[in-house]
Amino acid sequence: MSEFRWDPLKSTWVITANHRAREPRDFFLDRQQIQTSTCPFCPGHEGKTPPEVFALRTPGLAANGPEWQVRVVPNKFPLLRIEGELGRRTEGLYEIMRGIGAHEVVIETPDHDRTMADFSTAEISGVLQAYRARLLDLRRDPRFRYLQVFKNHGFEAGAPLPHAHSQIMAVPITPPTTKAELLVCRDYFRANDRCLICDLIGQELNDGRRVIYDDGRFLVVAPYASCFPFELRLFPYRHGHDFALQDDADLDGCAAALRNVLRRLRNLLRDPPFNFILHTAPPMQPRPEHPDYWSTLAFDYHWHIELVPRLSRIAGFEWGSGFFINLMPPEDAARFLRGTDPDSSF
Ligand SMILES: [Zn+2]
Numbered sequence: 001m002s003e004f005r006w007d008p009l010k011s012t013w014v015i016t017a018n019h020r021a022r023e024p025r026d027f028f029l030d031r032q033q034i035q036t037s038t039c040p041f042c043p044g045h046e047g048k049t050p051p052e053v054f055a056l057r058t059p060g061l062a063a064n065g066p067e068w069q070v071r072v073v074p075n076k077f078p079l080l081r082i083e084g085e086l087g088r089r090t091e092g093l094y095e096i097m098r099g100i101g102a103h104e105v106v107i108e109t110p111d112h113d114r115t116m117a118d119f120s121t122a123e124i125s126g127v128l129q130a131y132r133a134r135l136l137d138l139r140r141d142p143r144f145r146y147l148q149v150f151k152n153h154g155f156e157a158g159a160p161l162p163h164a165h166s167q168i169m170a171v172p173i174t175p176p177t178t179k180a181e182l183l184v185c186r187d188y189f190r191a192n193d194r195c196l197i198c199d200l201i202g203q204e205l206n207d208g209r210r211v212i213y214d215d216g217r218f219l220v221v222a223p224y225a226s227c228f229p230f231e232l233r234l235f236p237y238r239h240g241h242d243f244a245l246q247d248d249a250d251l252d253g254c255a256a257a258l259r260n261v262l263r264r265l266r267n268l269l270r271d272p273p274f275n276f277i278l279h280t281a282p283p284m285q286p287r288p289e290h291p292d293y294w295s296t297l298a299f300d301y302h303w304h305i306e307l308v309p310r311l312s313r314i315a316g317f318e319w320g321s322g323f324f325i326n327l328m329p330p331e332d333a334a335r336f337l338r339g340t341d342p343d344s345s346f
């Protein structure tokens with residue numbers, strides 16, 4: 001079973017996975033790709049995954065059979081497990097708790113060889129519907145403080161299986177990066193009585209230099225202080241703290257924006273590895289010891305998606321200082337992406 005371990009010097013939690021004995025050779029760089037005949041995500045291999053917890057398929061067809069569009073299954077090798085209690089305790093200066101959580105895989109397409117940039121808007125919308133359905137279900141478990149939806153595309157971005165998929169992790173602690181963003185938004189709201197992200201959207205639209213996509217409902221920009229080349233943020237114009245409360249039209253709009261910029265990235269940068277992360281509000285669990293815990297979230301937080309192509313490595317200076325060096329100013333990144341045809345093939 002994995003564990004959450006607390007580092008008192010770095011003031012951070014680390015998940016230590018120890019449910020499978022690993023050997024040094026497991027860490028040799030290996031780009032061997034899994035073939036369709038053995039891929040557990042391909043149709044006909046539904047029995048190779050745990051039973052599905054959600055699927056989009058033709059009504060009337062049996063679960064865990066073929067003929068699906070999107071399928072969500074528990075991870076067969078979960079980093080976090082759903083059963084049991086946290087058992088939080090100290091070990092001298094350290095703290096430890098059991099790796100309780102949920103770890104699910106969203107299989108985005110039955111087709112082994114198509115990536116999200118190949119999908120229609122309706123297909124991407126189906127993936128977003130799967131995220132929404134799982135977020136609504138997982139938030140019913142009061143142990144989960146945060147539900148993290150993310151996608152790894154390409155080996156360098158952490159996707160050893162080429163078949164298009166994303167993941168959902170339910171964790172018993174609000175992740176520090178999430179919490180920092182939530183607190184910044186709350187403080188801004190308290191000081192200004194406005195949502196920071198609504199204000200950012202307004203400033204980016206006025207400026208225009210970093211805008212890549214704008215259809216009047218969704219906006220994609222290269223962040224002013226991008227850490228990485230071609231880093232992107234996707235914002236809905238309409239204020240809403242919780243992705244899981246968005247309606248089908250919102251998901252369709254998000255899918256259209258995502259498709260547009262994924263195709264631009266693929267065409268401009270020759271299918272780069274990337275990660276995207278859904279930034280949405282934590283489930284608002286009642287906390288007797290914190291009666292006002294996240295109570296202003298609906299006003300001060302604004303869901304969005306952050307996307308980072310993995311084109312550069314984090315080197316010593318960044319690792320040591322936390323200052324990122326970005327060789328592609330976001331104004332240039334946006335100009336290159338605006339100048340790329342999303343509909344051509346690369
Ligand atoms: Zn496959």
Ligand SMILES: [Zn+2]
Nearest residue numbers: 195198239302
């Ligand atoms: Zn807002």
Ligand SMILES: [Zn+2]
Nearest residue numbers: 181279304306
């Ligand atoms: Zn964010």
